Amino acid sequence: MTAGPGPSAAGALADLLALCAERPVWEPHPERAFDDPPPGRAAPHARPVRRSAVLVLFGVLDDAAARTDHPAVAADLDVLLTRRSPTLSHHPGQVSFPGGGIDPADAGPEAAALREAQEETGLDPSGVRVLGTLPPLPVTVSRNLVTPVVGWWDRPSAVAATDPAETVDVFRVPVADLVDPGRRVTTVLRHAGHEWRGPAFDADGVLVWGFTAFILDRLLDSVGWAVPWDATRTVPAPV
Known part of the structure; x- marks a missing residue:
């Protein structure tokens, strides 16, 4: 896929x-993906699978351009991220996309992602254009089957952490900086004799890793924005 002559927000x-x-972007994962527990953990068969959605929101979000020049990504293209409260039971303190569980009253993953994003960041959902969804992904440790909802911020609104018990930070990251090879590393998580490795991004000193980094990594590759980076550079997972 190409964005036309030169990087631009319209091309993105x-x-x-x-x-x-x-x-x-990846193969769909059915609920049986939860039959195999993550390394070092027992299978929590007693808990039902929870269906969730996250909002992967792109747009020209502020006046701060990327520090990195990129041949395929506009300098003013950003993605919205949050940082979870360190007191949460699952994925405490991790960087994530806004989102959460799909409630019975929600019309579907798109509605749930917008509702949760509004609750967590205060954004005005009427300014968000939903572009589509990506196949659901399992998060086995919390038994969530998560649908990423891709959005474009037509009319950006003010955002901030609205509930410190759930979200402690809301920030915008230039996409061109995320794909800078100097900001990319592999995280290594060792637990109970097992090892897990995954892509990660250095967002101005904040490490984006785990589920969120996996989505970003595969999305950037699939859309044609990624550049080669040294996957042998490793850092321990911050747990």
Whole structure:
């Protein structure tokens, strides 16, 4: 996929629309993916699988351009991220996309992602254009089957952490900086004799890793914005 002559926000939007139309960025995961527990953990068969959605929101979010020049990504293209409260039972303190469980009253993953984003960051959902969804992904440790909802911020609104018990920070990250090879590393998590490795991003001293980094890594690759980086550079997972 190409964004036309030179990187631009309009070209990025076209790339994301094409990505959502083509699907999948990864193979769909059925609920039986939860039958195999993560390394070192017992299978929590007593708990039902929870269906959730996250909002992967792109747009020209502020006046601060990326520090990194990138041939395929506009300097003013950003993605919205949050940092979870350190007191939460699952994924405490991790950087994440806004989102949460799909309630019975929600019309679907798109509605749930917008509702949760509004509750967590205060954004005005009427200014968000939903571009599509990506195949659901399992988060086995919390038994969540998560649908990423890709959005474009047509009319950005003020955002901030609205509930410190759930979210402690809301911030915008230039996409061109995320794909800078100097800001990319592999996280290593060792537990009970097992080892897990995954992609990670240094967002101005904040490590984006785990589930959120996996989505970003695969999305950036699939949309054609990623550049080669040294996956042998490792850091321990901050747990």
